[in-house]
Structure formats: C-alpha cells, structure tokens
Amino acid sequence: MSGTDQPMIDFRKQFFANERDDNLNEIGKPTRRQDITGHVTGRSPFYDDHLFEGLLHMRCARSPHHAARIRRIDASAAERMPGVVRVLVGRDVPRNLNTLLSLLDFGIDDEPLLSTDRVRYRGEPVAAVIATSDARARDAVAAIRVDWEPLPHVLDVEEAVKPGAPVVLDVYPTNKFVYHGKYDHQKLRFGDVEAAFRQADIVVEGRYQMSPIEQAPMETCGAIAAPEQNGRFVCHTSTQALFFSLATASKTLEMPSSRLHFIGGTVGGGFGGKVDSIHEPLAVLGAMLTGRPVKFMWDREEEMQVGAPRGAERWYLKDGVMRDGRIVARRFTGYFDSGAYTRLSSYAIIKGVGHLPGPYTIPNVSADVYCVYTNRTPATAMRGFGITGVDFAIEAHMDKVAEAVGMNPVELRILNAYRDGDMKAHRRLAKNCALIECCQVVAEKAGVKLSPAMLAAASTRDGGGERARLPSHTATDENGRVQGYQASSYAKKGAKQPPPPGALALPPAARTEAPRPAAAQPPPPSTHTPAATAPRAGSMRFSSLSGFRKR
Amino acid sequence: MAMKPVTFTLNTEAKAAFTEDGQNLLDFLRRGAGDLSPKYGCGQGTCGACTVLVDGEPHLSCLVLAETVQGRRVETTAGLGQARPHALQEAFMERFAAQCGYCTPGMLMSAKALLDRNPRPSREEVIEAIAGNLCRCTGYEPIIAAILDVAEGRIRA
Numbered sequence: 001m002s003g004t005d006q007p008m009i010d011f012r013k014q015f016f017a018n019e020r021d022d023n024l025n026e027i028g029k030p031t032r033r034q035d036i037t038g039h040v041t042g043r044s045p046f047y048d049d050h051l052f053e054g055l056l057h058m059r060c061a062r063s064p065h066h067a068a069r070i071r072r073i074d075a076s077a078a079e080r081m082p083g084v085v086r087v088l089v090g091r092d093v094p095r096n097l098n099t100l101l102s103l104l105d106f107g108i109d110d111e112p113l114l115s116t117d118r119v120r121y122r123g124e125p126v127a128a129v130i131a132t133s134d135a136r137a138r139d140a141v142a143a144i145r146v147d148w149e150p151l152p153h154v155l156d157v158e159e160a161v162k163p164g165a166p167v168v169l170d171v172y173p174t175n176k177f178v179y180h181g182k183y184d185h186q187k188l189r190f191g192d193v194e195a196a197f198r199q200a201d202i203v204v205e206g207r208y209q210m211s212p213i214e215q216a217p218m219e220t221c222g223a224i225a226a227p228e229q230n231g232r233f234v235c236h237t238s239t240q241a242l243f244f245s246l247a248t249a250s251k252t253l254e255m256p257s258s259r260l261h262f263i264g265g266t267v268g269g270g271f272g273g274k275v276d277s278i279h280e281p282l283a284v285l286g287a288m289l290t291g292r293p294v295k296f297m298w299d300r301e302e303e304m305q306v307g308a309p310r311g312a313e314r315w316y317l318k319d320g321v322m323r324d325g326r327i328v329a330r331r332f333t334g335y336f337d338s339g340a341y342t343r344l345s346s347y348a349i350i351k352g353v354g355h356l357p358g359p360y361t362i363p364n365v366s367a368d369v370y371c372v373y374t375n376r377t378p379a380t381a382m383r384g385f386g387i388t389g390v391d392f393a394i395e396a397h398m399d400k401v402a403e404a405v406g407m408n409p410v411e412l413r414i415l416n417a418y419r420d421g422d423m424k425a426h427r428r429l430a431k432n433c434a435l436i437e438c439c440q441v442v443a444e445k446a447g448v449k450l451s452p453a454m455l456a457a458a459s460t461r462d463g464g465g466e467r468a469r470l471p472s473h474t475a476t477d478e479n480g481r482v483q484g485y486q487a488s489s490y491a492k493k494g495a496k497q498p499p500p501p502g503a504l505a506l507p508p509a510a511r512t513e514a515p516r517p518a519a520a521q522p523p524p525p526s527t528h529t530p531a532a533t534a535p536r537a538g539s540m541r542f543s544s545l546s547g548f549r550k551r
Numbered sequence: 552m553a554m555k556p557v558t559f560t561l562n563t564e565a566k567a568a569f570t571e572d573g574q575n576l577l578d579f580l581r582r583g584a585g586d587l588s589p590k591y592g593c594g595q596g597t598c599g600a601c602t603v604l605v606d607g608e609p610h611l612s613c614l615v616l617a618e619t620v621q622g623r624r625v626e627t628t629a630g631l632g633q634a635r636p637h638a639l640q641e642a643f644m645e646r647f648a649a650q651c652g653y654c655t656p657g658m659l660m661s662a663k664a665l666l667d668r669n670p671r672p673s674r675e676e677v678i679e680a681i682a683g684n685l686c687r688c689t690g691y692e693p694i695i696a697a698i699l700d701v702a703e704g705r706i707r708a
Contacts, residue, residue, distance in 0.1 A: 040640040042588025042628035049587040192555030218653040268653030269687045300593040
C-alpha cells in the first residue's frame with residue numbers, strides 16, 4: 001500500500017491534445033531538490049542556525065489592549081535587571097513609520113516599528129528588551145511598566161465602517177483604505193446588475209465569513225543581525241522577500257542599503273507570513289545600538305498571536321439566475337479585514353477584485369470591495385493571496401444557487417463556466433479555460449453522474465461570438481468617491497491633512513439616470529452540438545512562467 | 552546562574568558541555584554542544600521539530616532538562632549516515648519527503664526510533680510514529696511513503 005507502482009499524477013492527455021507539448025524534462029519524473037541533502041542531514045542553514053559569540057536576545061513588551069493611548073513607558077526597572085543591555089522604544093527608531101508597500105508608492109505610511117503614543121491591536125509592540133539570554137529578556141519585559149489609557153475599539157468590519165465608529169488610523173478617518181486618492185473601495189462594473197435582477201427568474205443571496213488564518217510555518221519568524229568589521233551589518237533572516245526586507249530596513253533605519261548585508265533564502269516554511277519585514281529592522285537596530293549580535297525571534301505564541309494572518313473577509317453575494325441555471329447577474333459587496341494597519345491588504349483586494357466574478361461567464365457584474373481597518377491583528381499575505389476568501393464565498397454560493405434551481409452543482413458550474421473567447425467582466429477575453437474539464441474529472445472521481453451534454457462540453461468550444469461582446473450599457477455610479485485626498489498613484493503618499501470626517505460621511509450620490517435594460521444575455525452554450533470548428537491554428541496560451549507562448 | 556557540566560554521548564562522540572540551570576536539551580544541544588540539527592518550532596512539545604533520541608527513545612528536546620542526559624546517549628539527525636547516507640535519508644531524498652526541511656530532522660528521528668524498534672511497520676504504525684511531528688509543506692504522504700520504502704526494503708543504505 002505504499003503506492004510505489006502507482007503514478008502520483010493522473011495525466012489526462014486527451015485534454016488540450018492539440019496544444020500540449022509533452023517534451024517535458026521534469027514533470028512526471030522523480031527529481032531531487034537541489035537543497036535536499038542539507039535538509040536530510042540537518043545542515044540547511046536556517047537563520048537561527050548561525051552561531052554568534054556573545055549573542056543577545058530581543059523580546060518585545062506588547063499591548064494587552066485592542067486600542068489604547070500610551071501615557072508613559074517606564075523601562076527603568078527593566079534596564080537595571082541582570083543581563084539587560086538595552087531597552088529600545090519608538091524614539092530609538094530613526095524613521096518609526098512605514099507602510100510595507102511604500103516601496104511601490106502604494107499607501108500612506110501608517111505603522112510604527114515600536115509604537116510611541118497609541119496602540120491599535122492587542123500584541124502591538126511598544127518596547128524591545130535586549131538581554132544576554134532569552135530568559136532574562138522575558139523577565140525584563142515583565143518589568144516594563146506602561147501607563148495605558150484604554151480607548152474604544154472596533155473588531156468587526158461592518159461596525160468599523162459605520163459613522164461614529166472608533167477611528168483606527170488617523171490617516172484613514174473612515175477606517176477604509178483610499179484607492180487612487182479617490183475611492184474608498186475597489187469597484188467593478190460590467191453591464192447592469194439591477195436591471196438583470198429584475199429580469200431573472202430567481203434571486204439568490206448569501207453572506208459568507210472567513211476567519212483569519214495563521215500561516216503557521218514550522219520555523220517562527222525572526223532575524224539575527226551583527227556588526228561586521230567594514231561598517232556594515234549582516235542580517236540572517238527568515239524573510240520570504242529578502243529585497244523587500246532589505247529596503248524596508250534601509251528606509252526605517254535611514255541607512256543606505258549598501259551597509260546592509262542580508263542573507264536569506266533558507267526559509268522554514270513561509271506561506272506568505274514572512275514578508276512583513278518587522279524583525280530585520282529591529283534586529284539591525286539592536287546590533288547598531290549595542291555593537292553586538294542580536295537575535296529577534298518570535299516564539300510560537302507570538303507567531304500565533306501577533307504574526308499577521310490571512311485576513312478575515314466578509315462577502316455578500318447576490319445572483320440573478322434563470323430557471324435553466326444560467327447566472328445573468330452577480331453583485332458582490334466585500335469587506336477585507338486589514339486589521340490595525342495596511343500591510344498588504346489593500347493590494348490583496350486589487351487581486352481579489354481582479355478575480356471576480358469567479359471563472360464564470362456572467363453578463364452583468366458589480367462589485368464594491370472595501371479594505372477596512374479594525375483593532376485586530378494586521379493581516380498580510382497567505383497562499384492564494386487575495387483570492388482564497390472570495391473563492392470560498394463564490395463556490396459556496398454556487399452550491400446555494402444550484403440548490404435554488406434544483407440543479408446538480410457540478411453541472412451548474414459547467415453550464416456557467418468560462419469558455420475560451422468569452423468576455424470577462426474585466427473586458428478581457430477568457431483564454432486557457434479549463435474549469436469544465438476539471439469539473440468533469442472531479443465528477444468522475446466523486447462518482448457524480450453528468451448528463452451527456454455536460455460530458456460533451458469543452459472549454460475550447462462554444463465560447464466567443466455573442467459571448468465575446470461587451471455589454472451594450474454599463475451602469476456606473478459615483479458611490480464611494482472620497483473628498484480631500486488627491487489622486488496620485490494608488491494612494492496619496494503622506495497626506496498631511498486627512499479630510500474632515502464629515503466630508504467623507506456623505507451619502508452616495510443618488511442615481512440620476514433611469515436604469516436601462518440589461519444587456520442582452522448571451523445565448524446558453526449549446527452543449528448538445530459540438531461546433532465543427534477546426535482546431536485553432538497557432539493558438540496562443542498563456543504560461544504563467546514564461547508569458548505568452550506561440551505554438 | 553549556576554553552570555553545570557554534563558557529559559554524554561552525542562551520536563558517536565563523547566561530549567562534555569556546560570548547562571545553565573533550567574536549560575532545555577534543545578537549547579543545550581544547539582548552543583552548548585553546537586549540534587544545530589534539532590529545530591525550535593514551538594518550545595511547548597507540540598510540533599516535534601526538536602525530536603531527538605535519548606538511549607534510543609524519541610524525546611521532545613524542548614521539554615527535556617539538559618542535565619538529565621548526563622551519562623546517556625543522544626542521537627540527532629547530524630549523526631545519521633556519517634559515512635554514507637542512512638536509508639531513511641536516501642528515501643526522504645528520493646521521495647521528495649521534504650520541502651522547507653525544517654521538520655525533517657525531527658521527522659527522521661521519529662522514523663529512526665520506529666524502525667529501530669520495529670523494522671517492518673505497517674502504514675498505520677508509521678502514521679502513529681510520526682503523529683507528533685508536524686509538517687506544513689509536504690502533506691505527509693511522501694514522508695509516509697519514504698519510511699515505508701525503507702521498511703519494505705525498497706531503499707537501503
């Protein structure tokens with residue numbers, strides 16, 4: 001039962017036979033990882049596997065409150081404890097405000113390395129003890145006295161966007177990220193969903209909630225930094241994004257990157273959770289201020305409590321469906337829980353909205369998706385960045401729609417799936433579609449019987465034509481336009497004067513146009529009569545590795 | 552803090568090193584004895600990345616007081632296959648049974664303890680033996696297949 005004689009991958013070469021290239025060197029053959037020898041001998045150099053004479057250990061004092069003002073931090077007792085070399089606070093950080101994607105000119109600097117005046121989530125660091133052992137650092141952390149003034153907090157995305165909710169970040173006074181300096185959400189409009197809902201036989205609504213998910217790498221996040229003899233600092237790090245961490249350290253420490261010698265690449269599992277570049281600047285700062293090697297490593301409890309997870313998401317979906325199962329309209333309202341700071345959530349939403357309405361050809365689509373600040377742990381990347389949460393909502397909703405129209409859920413998906421050549425809501429033509437074939441294989445494996453028409457369906461047939469047309473009318477609106485910011489790249493950098501809250505609490509502009517009829521629905525795919533089109537000559541398929549490939 | 556000498560056998564070598572009061576075996580092996588193959592994953596005995604063998608029995612070194620290995624024999628992944636790869640190492644390499652490699656040293660120690668005690672385990676016994684070793688990358692199946700490859704004689708040292 002070892003499976004030795006069974007192939008690990010089930011190749012189905014009948015699919016896309018005219019497009020596949022079986023001249024493969026690696027796929028389907030056993031191969032050895034280039035780093036496997038180090039792994040099985042325990043010699044792979046993870047960041048904590050670098051020994052330094054006189055290593056110091058850093059641990060953080062953290063907020064016990066979801067939101068609080070810091071009246072005073074008293075580290076005097078901690079500083080006098082045995083083995084304590086230095087206690088860092090926010091004023092020790094040369095530039096104690098950053099947003100991760102500022103390197104891409106995306107978003108306003110909003111997050112301190114060590115907070116000085118206010119904390120916005122439970123576990124936010126306010127001081128860092130550097131001591132000769134981890135145990136001594138822990139003892140000293142317990143001796144740091146912080147005079148907290150607890151503030152009202154908000155932990156729910158929809159509570160957070162209500163007028164009068166506690167403001168998490170002053171630079172985003174409505175608790176929403178601002179895109180392009182203009183909009184408090186990401187918007188997608190294609191056709192006219194409201195008109196289509198009126199023409200649909202059935203309307204199916206759903207609410208979907210994802211919890212935050214911790215990446216939980218086996219190796220906890222961390223970094224070791226040490227002074228080198230040439231004025232540089234070496235930094236061994238668990239980062240998944242070495243140059244990102246290098247540039248973030250360079251910015252927050254106001255130090256040219258030529259003085260930072262970053263070494264990474266051996267990562268004990270990341271899954272997206274090792275991009276936040278928190279450890280490297282603090283470890284290097286510790287090494288700068290003590291002149292000794294400093295390790296800043298989360299323990300497992302910190303990894304789970306303050307390590308940024310995949311953010312929670314809440315989605316509302318509303319579908320207009322015909323009795324035969326065709327989905328004619330789909331509307332999304334989404335709330336990404338960014339937690340207390342932006343990190344990568346605003347960008348994850350751009351990816352998420354780019355994925356809507358899922359892999360289905362729907363002639364009328366509308367989406368408003370908000371990046372919302374709450375007093376929860378800041379969120380960051382995780383596998384399927386920006387996509388996984390909404391895919392959960394979409395696919396759960398597909399099952400709900402199938403139930404509402406009394407249809408097999410696999411057949412509902414095949415009926416509505418993108419075919420090559422269909423117009424997507426993003427006004428790009430669908431290509432390389434394979435959902436139908438995946439559904440057929442899944443149905444076979446799961447013992448779900450499909451009708452002959454559904455078995456005969458193919459991604460390469462019945463697409464395009466009417467289905468490639470743009471809607472004759474797209475309903476647009478000014479909902480979510482914000483005042484007081486100025487348009488720049490994605491968000492105005494360093495907006496000095498956030499708009500007065502009143503200016504942002506305006507109700508959405510009323511619609512002045514009368515709704516027009518929905519765009520003509522595309523004809524349902526004629527799954528009964530495979531079109532006798534010739535195989536596409538010189539077909540173009542997209543390879544995610546090498547871009548477009550002409551064959 | 553009192554320092555205390557501990558003499559023990561690390562893999563095939565006699566070792567002596569100092570331990571501090573209350574130091575766990577994981578920290579002692581890594582910092583005191585310079586064997587970096589056992590890994591810190593949780594410090595709470597839940598992940599298995601720090602698994603070592605003490606007198607042939609698997610132990611979570613983060614939960615063992617360093618001074619208790621006085622006069623005993625400790626085996627770690629660094630001691631596996633010193634002349635040529637151990638069969639388990641061969642099988643893990645062949646089966647792609649590691650991705651990030653962080654759980655691998657602990658996984659190998661749990662597997663070795665199993666095969667030393669029971670050279671022909673069933674699949675269920677293999678699963679039981681590595682039940683305390685978490686892996687976030689490979690999905691366990693390649694690891695189980697690798698251990699069975701050795702148990703069933705398909706891969707030898």
